[in-house]
Amino acid sequence: MTAPHAPSPRKASPEEAVRTWVDNLVVGLEWCPFARREVMQGTVRYVESRATTDLGLLSALAEELHLMDDHAGIETTLVILPHMLAGFDEYLDFLDLVDPLLDSLQRTGTYQVASFHPDYRFEGTEVDDPANFTNRSPWPLLHILREDSLSEAIDGWEKKHGPTSGIPERNIARTREMGADALRLLLERCMNAS
Numbered sequence: 001m002t003a004p005h006a007p008s009p010r011k012a013s014p015e016e017a018v019r020t021w022v023d024n025l026v027v028g029l030e031w032c033p034f035a036r037r038e039v040m041q042g043t044v045r046y047v048e049s050r051a052t053t054d055l056g057l058l059s060a061l062a063e064e065l066h067l068m069d070d071h072a073g074i075e076t077t078l079v080i081l082p083h084m085l086a087g088f089d090e091y092l093d094f095l096d097l098v099d100p101l102l103d104s105l106q107r108t109g110t111y112q113v114a115s116f117h118p119d120y121r122f123e124g125t126e127v128d129d130p131a132n133f134t135n136r137s138p139w140p141l142l143h144i145l146r147e148d149s150l151s152e153a154i155d156g157w158e159k160k161h162g163p164t165s166g167i168p169e170r171n172i173a174r175t176r177e178m179g180a181d182a183l184r185l186l187l188e189r190c191m192n193a194s
Contacts, residue, residue: 012193014082015046017138020190022078031134031171034153043075052083054094058101064144065107075149081140088119091140098142112150114143118187130175133183134168138190 012020022044027036038044047064051057061079068074085091095115102108116137125132154164175183 010193012138012191014048014080014139016193017190018046018078018080018141021138021187024190025133025186029174033157033167034150038075041075043073045074045077046080047077048080048082050083051081054097057081057084057094058097061098061101061113061142061144062105065102065105065111068111068144068146075146077144079142079144081142085117085140088117088121091115091117109147112145112147114145116141116143128180130178130180130183131172133175133180133187134171136183136187138187 022035022039026032027039030036035044045064045068049057049060051060064077064079068077085094095113098113099108102111102113116135117140118136118138120135120137121127121132122129122135157164
């Protein structure tokens with residue numbers, strides 16, 4: 001008699017993968033000390049973009065900014081890009097278009113867009129440097145943040161814990177202690193539905 005095979009894990013949808021990544025890595029490993037509160041309060045919006053061109057994505061990004069203008073209960077939005085910008089260089093090229101978009105919509109100083117990508121690599125680091133994993137996500141992302149809320153969170157943190165400049169240093173130390181293989185495995189697990 002043969003043992004039954006365990007069912008193969010189901011692939012997570014892009015949104016499921018990103019939610020798991022936020023819960024288990026961003027919040028779970030405390031890469032962003034401000035994220036837990038927003039996740040607990042349900043003020044993080046997750047949206048899968050259907051865009052396949054730069055122009056389409058710029059339009060989708062503009063729509064998200066207008067939506068956040070109209071809905072104060074959305075603190076931050078993660079725009080998930082399952083259909084484009086899979087290459088990191090291509091992703092970086094697109095990022096050069098984001099600040100001009102904010103300028104044209106007169107939203108500079110109101111919002112900022114943070115960057116996350118499966119192949120993220122900080123300038124001056126090796127490809128397998130574990131520090132890169134703090135910005136590696138299951139899918140390419142554009143993370144829209146409210147500037148005022150970010151400033152408040154930073155001020156609150158600094159009153160209790162000191163300068164926020166210590167956060168990246170702490171994250172780098174933690175990721176290098178964990179090692180690239182362990183972090184890669186955690187990221188890969190986000191791609192399977194629980």
